[in-house]
Amino acid sequence: MPTLNWIGKEAVEKHHKDVPYRLLEPVVELSCGEEQSGNLIVQGDNLHALKALLPRYAGKVKCIYIDPPYNTGNEKWAYNDNVNSPEIRKWLGETVGKEGETLDRHDRWLCMMYPRLILLKQFLTDDGVIFISIDDNELHNLRLLMNEIFEERNFIANIIWKKKTNGNNVGHIPAVHDYIVTYAKNESSLKLFEVQQSDEYIKSSYSNPDNDSRGPWTTSDLSANHKGPYFEITNPVTGEKFFPPKGRYWVFNEDEVNKRIQEGRIIFGKSGTARPVQRVFLFERETTQKVDTWFDKQGYNADGMKTLSDILGGKVFDHPKPPNLIKFLLNFATDKNSIVMDSFAGSGATAHAVLQKNEEDGGNRKFILIELDENNAKNITSKRVRKVIHGYDFKGKLKKTLSSHKLNFQALKKANTILEDFEKLKAQYSQEFNKIKSEVNDGCLQLVGEVEVEQKMPPLPGDFLYCTLSVDPLFEANGHIRSNVSFSELAEFVWFCETGTGYTGKADSPLLGIYEGRAIYLLYNGILKDLTEQGGNILTKQVFDVLPKFEGVKVIYAAANRLGGNAKRENIVFKQTPYALEV
Ligand SMILES: C[S@@+](CC[C@H](N)C(=O)[O-])C[C@H]1O[C@@H](n2cnc3c(N)ncnc32)[C@H](O)[C@@H]1O
Structure with missing residues (x-):
């Protein structure tokens, strides 16, 4: 397997072992509610914080989401984006000696990430999963680093997240996406949950052109490429005979095929004269599906900014992630009692997502956040989470998408049905929303409910303990x-x-x-x-x-x-x- 080499690698390969064990020191006045709730916000360098947390949480964390510095080299970012902060420089100076001072920014980023990823891996349950947000600056290096630390066989996906609607013509091919690199602790133990299929997907896949009393249906293949029954199927109306396509076999035996033809579960295309296919009804289908790698409906960077400024006022942090994005990861990567960790916590979007998800499904997930910057941790991370827990002052519109249809030819053909559906939904939700209107967003015709919140966002129940790290190990x-x-x-x-x-x-x-x-x-x-x-x-x-x-x-x-x-x-x-x- 090809491995990545960089200046300073030797110095950091075993570095996690030399990091001393520090103790967590609770700061009651910065905490919120019940101290023993299991939710933690730790202020300090995650290298030390992770080492301090290992004795309690090794092998217990089901889902890690991290959003480390992307290493863009953009100095004006509020956080240590190019790994140039005094803390990290000091650490590099001590750890990789003189070499550290002259390292190229990619070497330094790799030196920073390597021991942290080694420690993070030790926290995961055997069926755990880690998601890492990143962009093109370090994607290639991160993949090789992860292959080395988590092993290539545990690579799950490189998810593409659409982060903005346009690239403002910057660069040759403006990038409107980031990545979420995903690895399992142990691929063979990983079980990701399926998510609910969107209405949009269901409606675009199933229809009922012949008004079948069993409801909307779609067709699916009657043959497969693994060995199975091979015989002639006769169309009872036209008498035409069909063998499976070359190299394929029927998925049912002859008796079953004849029974299904009688029941109208095997049809000869919608015309009645084509090759035989299965007719599959919506009511007997699972309405869940696996998650694809393309995420374009989980909120953009702008939504992350808007949410944070609604809570804390103004622009206090650059590029917070939209909680919806992280909540979507939690949907399929956690169960109701999972522990979720974020060791580059920033504005605390991960805790927000955990609290929202618990509220939605009555779960008891716990969060562990780590943030290096003291000001962030005190005045942004913990402040945001506290406000979300208590419900924050908010005056404005809250929007919820009630239905969404991609504006394509198929949708135009059934425009009447969509509009009828919209009318039904309007009646159904009329009490819950002040206004319900249809609008076009991002190529979709949507029905959006708006509710005026006059004073407060509803509280999301939770507590947390705020800790620092002991100076002495x-x-x-x-x-x-x-x-x-x-x-x-x-x-x-x-x-x-x-x-x-x-x-x-x-x-x-x-x-x-x-x-x-x-x-x-x-x-x-x-x-x-x-x-x-x-x-x-x-x-x-x-x-x-x-x-x-x-x-x-x-x-x-x-x-x-x-x-x-x-x-x-x-x-x-x-x-x-x-x-x-x-x-
Ligand atoms: C890109 S931001 C994360 C944003 C976050 N996902 C959000 O939605 O708000 C990275 C954060 O990691 C923090 N950070 C950087 N190096 C760190 C370290 N060594 N230990 C802990 N936190 C660190 C930075 O201060 C910054 O707040």
Whole structure:
């Protein structure tokens, strides 16, 4: 497999291992509602934040959406678009040494992304998926990077998202799209949900030209290229005989074909004289479909801007994504209890989308956002999410598309039916909207409902904990555990070291939990109510006797072991803190 090389690659390949484990420090005054809700906004460099979150969330995140700097080289962007911020320069200076100062902007972008992607992968569930927004500046590099880190076999799609309606004549072929590069953690475990077929799709695919009492129908092939029945089908009216096309076979046997001809489920084209086809009715069809790679109906950049300025007022952030776009990804990539992560959070559009999706389907998805810029995190990311949770002042029109038809020849032919449908919908929705009108948008004839919101957008229930990262890491430079690390903080870490998975226990007992048949214990910080250094943190006979019992293998982390030969007899694997705590 071809691999990508760049200046600084060697320096960053193992860098994620050297990043120290920091602790999350809650900031209550910037949080919202219930602290333990499971929703998090972390302010800090995502390299450190991801490392800090791993012990709790490794292998638990179903969907990651990130929108990293595109590396356009456009300095005036509010965020660190060309990876030139003091933070990153400092990091590059420290990590890749002198070379870092002279790196070309693509090398620097790759150096920035590599360790973060390695860490992100560790968060995904086995059936998890990562979506990465990007444009032509780094698409090619990102694909190779992802092939290396996530493996080529886990590539799912390069989604094309239409981000604006015109390219303002910029460049030779103005680009009106971005990409959303999509990889699975493990392609064979991935199950993406199907989405509801749009009315537009259904209406353009099914019709009822012969007024069949079973309702609208369409035709589908009666032959397939895998081996199957091969015989002559006779048109009972004309007597004409048909074999399957060359290299193909019928999908039903002779009896079934004759039965279906009787039932009018196999017809000879709409004319009655063509080759036999299946007649498939709308009522017996799934109305869901897989998602295609072309997204042009999930909102544009301008919608993202409009939504954010409605919430925070003015233009406070460049290029926020429309929540609808992210919500659409959540539709098919998450279930109601999934954890969703965004480690380049910006204006918090991902949290907005999660809250909207939960409101729509009664779900309990959780979000974890990370934002580097302190001002953004305090005054944009968390402020937006708080306002969305409480409902924000909004006076204006809210629009909802009730029906949409592409303006093509077929639609023109059935213009009367479409207008009749519009009238029915107008009557159906007349109470819900102040105004319902038809308009042409983006090549579609649409029926749009408008409602005047006088004061507030309805709240979207949710809570979040705002955190920063501790200045000092969990371990001191000499390898000792920092003195103010709590039992639960170390418990998460011990569990992660021992199992490689995130800790979900309560950490209120020296027995942290049982994993693959072995019990994992931690003696630390007076968990047995003995705070003396020589007491509670050391494995003695008295301590062992009061530990919660377990028959099988007991892995015990403690500062020292005074059990001698008894440890083996008791099925104990002793691990000395802090030395055994290496990940
Ligand atoms: C393109 S914006 C994301 C926009 C976001 N999707 C939205 O819709 O608002 C990228 C964000 O990543 C943040 N960022 C850049 N480097 C980061 C890092 N190392 N750690 C965390 N956030 C970072 C920037 O401050 C910026 O807010």
